[in-house]
Amino acid sequence: MTTTIDTPDDVTESGEPEIYAPTRAKRAAFPVYLSVFVFTAIWMVPTVGLLVNSFRDPSDIRESGWWTALANPFDTAQWTLDNYTRVLDEGFSNAFLNTLAVAIPSTIIPIMIAAFAAYAFAWMDFPGRNFLFIVVVGLMVVPLQMALIPILRVYTNVDLTGTYPAVWLAHAGFGLPLAVYLLRNYMGSLPGSMIESARIDGADHFAIFTRLILPLSVPVLASFAIFQFLWTWNDYLVALVFLGIDPDKRVLTVELADLAGRGEGALNLLPAAAFVTMVLPLVVFFSLQRYFVRGLTAGSVKG
Amino acid sequence: MSEQPVLVDGDNLGPPSRPPEEINQEYGLGAKAASLVAALIIPFILVSFYFSFLFLKDEDAHKGLKVILAVVVGTVGAWGLYWGFDKLIDRLPRAAANAARPFLFVGPAMVLLTFYLIYPAVNTLFLSLQNRDSSEFVGLDNFNTVFTESQYQIGIRNSILWVLVVPAAALVIGFGFATLVDQLGKKTESATKSMIFMPMAISFVGASVVFTFIYSFRPEGFGEQIGLLNAVKVGLGGEPTSWLAQQPWNNLYLMVILIWLQTGFSMVILSSAIKGVPIELIEAARIDGASEWKVFTRITIPTIKSTIVVVWTTVIITVWKVFDIVWVMTGGRDGTQVVAQQMVQEFFTNRNNGVGAALAVLMFIAIIPILIINIRRFKAEEAMR
Numbered sequence: 001m002t003t004t005i006d007t008p009d010d011v012t013e014s015g016e017p018e019i020y021a022p023t024r025a026k027r028a029a030f031p032v033y034l035s036v037f038v039f040t041a042i043w044m045v046p047t048v049g050l051l052v053n054s055f056r057d058p059s060d061i062r063e064s065g066w067w068t069a070l071a072n073p074f075d076t077a078q079w080t081l082d083n084y085t086r087v088l089d090e091g092f093s094n095a096f097l098n099t100l101a102v103a104i105p106s107t108i109i110p111i112m113i114a115a116f117a118a119y120a121f122a123w124m125d126f127p128g129r130n131f132l133f134i135v136v137v138g139l140m141v142v143p144l145q146m147a148l149i150p151i152l153r154v155y156t157n158v159d160l161t162g163t164y165p166a167v168w169l170a171h172a173g174f175g176l177p178l179a180v181y182l183l184r185n186y187m188g189s190l191p192g193s194m195i196e197s198a199r200i201d202g203a204d205h206f207a208i209f210t211r212l213i214l215p216l217s218v219p220v221l222a223s224f225a226i227f228q229f230l231w232t233w234n235d236y237l238v239a240l241v242f243l244g245i246d247p248d249k250r251v252l253t254v255e256l257a258d259l260a261g262r263g264e265g266a267l268n269l270l271p272a273a274a275f276v277t278m279v280l281p282l283v284v285f286f287s288l289q290r291y292f293v294r295g296l297t298a299g300s301v302k303g
Numbered sequence: 304m305s306e307q308p309v310l311v312d313g314d315n316l317g318p319p320s321r322p323p324e325e326i327n328q329e330y331g332l333g334a335k336a337a338s339l340v341a342a343l344i345i346p347f348i349l350v351s352f353y354f355s356f357l358f359l360k361d362e363d364a365h366k367g368l369k370v371i372l373a374v375v376v377g378t379v380g381a382w383g384l385y386w387g388f389d390k391l392i393d394r395l396p397r398a399a400a401n402a403a404r405p406f407l408f409v410g411p412a413m414v415l416l417t418f419y420l421i422y423p424a425v426n427t428l429f430l431s432l433q434n435r436d437s438s439e440f441v442g443l444d445n446f447n448t449v450f451t452e453s454q455y456q457i458g459i460r461n462s463i464l465w466v467l468v469v470p471a472a473a474l475v476i477g478f479g480f481a482t483l484v485d486q487l488g489k490k491t492e493s494a495t496k497s498m499i500f501m502p503m504a505i506s507f508v509g510a511s512v513v514f515t516f517i518y519s520f521r522p523e524g525f526g527e528q529i530g531l532l533n534a535v536k537v538g539l540g541g542e543p544t545s546w547l548a549q550q551p552w553n554n555l556y557l558m559v560i561l562i563w564l565q566t567g568f569s570m571v572i573l574s575s576a577i578k579g580v581p582i583e584l585i586e587a588a589r590i591d592g593a594s595e596w597k598v599f600t601r602i603t604i605p606t607i608k609s610t611i612v613v614v615w616t617t618v619i620i621t622v623w624k625v626f627d628i629v630w631v632m633t634g635g636r637d638g639t640q641v642v643a644q645q646m647v648q649e650f651f652t653n654r655n656n657g658v659g660a661a662l663a664v665l666m667f668i669a670i671i672p673i674l675i676i677n678i679r680r681f682k683a684e685e686a687m688r
Contacts, residue, residue, distance in 0.1 A: 032483055032486055032487070033487070035483060036480070036483050036484055036487065036491075036495055037495075039480060039483075039499075040495045040498050040499060043498060043499050043502075043563070043566075044498055045531070046513045046514060046516070046517055046563065047501070047502070047505075047513060049513075049516055049517075049531065050512070050513050050516060053516060061529070062526075062529070063526060063527060063529075064527050064529060065516075065527065065528065065529045065530070065531065065534045066516065066529075067531070067534070097366055097367075098366070100370070101366050101367075101369065101370045104370055104374060105370060105373045105374055105377060108374055108377070108378060109377055109378075109381075110415075112378060112381055112382065112385075113381070113411050113412050113415060114412060116385060116407075116408045116409070116411065116412070117408060117409045117411070117412035117413070119408055120405045120408035120409045121409065124404070124405040124408065125405070126402070126405035126406065126409075129405075132409065132413065134678055134681070134682075135416075135421075136416070137677055137678055137681045138674050138677070138678060139416060139420050139421070140677065141620050141670050141673055141674050141677060142420055142424060142667065142670070142674075143623065143624050143643070143663065143666045143667055143670060144624060145624065145626075145643060145646045145647070145662070145663040145666055146420075146423060146424045146427050146663045146664070146666065146667050147419060147420055147423035147424065147427070148423075148647075148650065148663070149423070149426075149427060149430055149650055149656055149659060149660055149663070150422065150423035150426035150427060150430070151419065151423050159360070160360070163359065163360050164359055164369060164370075164373070165356065165359050165360065165373070168373065169415075169419070170419060172415060172419075173415045173416065173418065173419025173420060174419060174420070176412055176415055176416055176419075177416065177420070180412055204389075204393075205389075205404060205408075206385075206386065206389045209408075230503075230504060233506070234504075234505070234506030234507070234508075234509070235506075236506065236507065236508050236627045236630075237626065237627065237647065241651075252506075253506050253508040253509070253627075256506075256508050256509065256512060257508050257627075257630070257631050260508070260511065260512055260515065260631050261631070267529075270512050270515060270516075271512075271516070273512070274509050274512040274513060277506060277508070277509050278504070278505055278506075278509050281504040281505065281506070282501070282504050282505075284504070285501065285503070285504035286497070286501075289497065289500075292503075293500075293571055
């Protein structure tokens with residue numbers, strides 16, 4: 001957890017010399033430090049508690065709160081990896097792979113389709129361009145629930161329910177409005193003169209798009225990719241509806257929700273199981289936070 | 304979008320002094336070969352799509368292989384299709400090519416959007432007017448059910464409460480925290496912000512499990528409390544509370560989970576907005592003797608008003624759709640149901656397409672004001688470009 005959020009560089013970008021920054025507010029007093037510290041601690045407690053619990057002996061988890069383990073943290077006898085091995089044996093390693101199998105294509109498919117469309121919206125002239133783009137903006141807020149029943153019916157008719165392509169295409173479709181919106185705004189902000197000169201050199205739209213615009217758009221593509229990856233990894237509803245609860249095909253969220261539904265009997269497995277579902281998104285999040293934040297700031301709406 | 308330069312094919316294909324025929328000669332041979340390749344490659348890609356698809360549907364096929372195949376065939380194939388059709392369009396007369404090319408670029412995206420969002424939305428509208436297995440037209444009966452039966456009324460009430468409480472709380476807490484850390488050193492600021500932001504990476508299901516160990520309840524005499532809240536309460540001499548069964552407050556306890564998840568989002572966005580407030584403005588106000596509070600309410604807040612609206616509406620959309628938290632924590636029992644969760648329940652558990660669709664339509668209609676706000680904001684942004 002060494003990576004940190006970039007302090008936005010608006011200050012320097014807007015032409016303000018950084019030397020003014022400290023005068024933005026009066027110097028921080030001790031109460032400010034204290035309240036920030038207390039607040040951060042409160043925010044961390046649930047996750048830290050879960051992490052501590054996941055390494056405790058199964059009977060300890062049932063019989064006492066996680067904080068009791070912190071009374072004597074060096075009593076190594078109370079720490080164990082048993083929960084993790086059991087959780088992984090009981091379907092979570094399979095679910096982990098399933099989730100990867102869902103999330104990777106679901107992230108990649110929409111990117112290319114959205115990039116082509118975004119280029120057209122930004123740099124090509126065609127009848128209905130504004131109208132179609134406004135439709136895309138509108139679709140960003142349409143609740144998923146609105147689409148579930150009809151799509152599932154179509155899937156059932158063509159025998160696609162419970163297959164990976166069913167989920168990939170659904171995620172691609174649901175993620176597309178945000179992708180087109182983000183990419184189009186970014187591509188549209190690239191200097192027109194540069195594109196103009198490429199055209200004078202004889203490049204057509206396809207060449208400009210592939211050789212000029214796409215390479216320049218890598219930051220925003222990365223932002224969207226991270227966003228979409230976290231979204232599809234953490235999704236429960238789409239996977240539940242289109243992939244189902246078949247033990248072989250379950251993704252992590254479905255597996256975890258099932259475990260949580262078993263009540264007291266599975267209580268000792270819950271913390272480790274939850275961490276198995278969280279570990280990859282957390283790694284992605286902390287290592288690529290800068291891109292993630294940029295994506296959020298650029299188009300903070302998702303349907 | 305009026306200000307944005309738009310390039311029309313053919314405007315600048317070569318230096319203006321050269322006649323078009325010359326250019327055609329120069330590129331002619333290569334272009335012909337390319338479109339021949341394109342004509343061959345398109346059917347090839349379509350056939351390989353078909354066979355890959357059969358493989359992907361195959362239950363026994365290896366999972367990793369499926370993913371690799373999907374990624375490779377999907378990306379390379381899609382790329383090849385865009386390229387191939389682009390080359391075929393090159394063969395059209397210039398005017399026709401200019402008219403057709405944009406639709407090659409936006410077409411696939413629009414098809415996907417139509418199939419996955421527009422068609423289902425319209426279809427759901429029709430389903431909401433039909434009975435539970437969609438065999439009979441029932442008019443507005445489903446909506447009548449949704450608005451008159453108490454379980455749905457409670458769901459609507461709860462959803463409204465979620466929308467009122469969660470975005471406001473996430474906004475106020477996020478704003479407060481952003482203002483506080485703005486006064487700290489860069490390193491402390493980044494580190495603490497990361498910690499608050501971290502829950503954004505956790506799934507709603509995961510977050511629900513996290514809070515299981517906060518809200519867990521054991522009746523007296525059934526062992527030690529393993530939930531943090533009850534442990535604290537008992538430690539202070541109180542009696543344990545079954546938080547998630549305690550109506551109507553259990554709704555608030557569930558909302559806390561989502562507030563915990565969303566505060567980081569609002570904090571990060573607002574923090575960058577606060578840093579964008581022109582420093583001269585703040586300095587000038589201070590020199591004029593304005594108090595910090597005045598600076599905050601008269602300068603900071605008005606300057607970042609549009610960001611506040613964006614954060615607010617974005618969190619509202621998230622809140623409005625949340626079903627996972629309720630589904631996992633209480634299953635909608637003890638008066639905790641919300642519309643999004645009841646929709647899934649009607650659809651799956653009760654197999655009632657009619658009422659399920661009616662709830663979905665209700666969700667959509669309720670979100671229309673935000674849709675309008677977003678489109679207006681977009682148009683205003685475009686006008687400023």
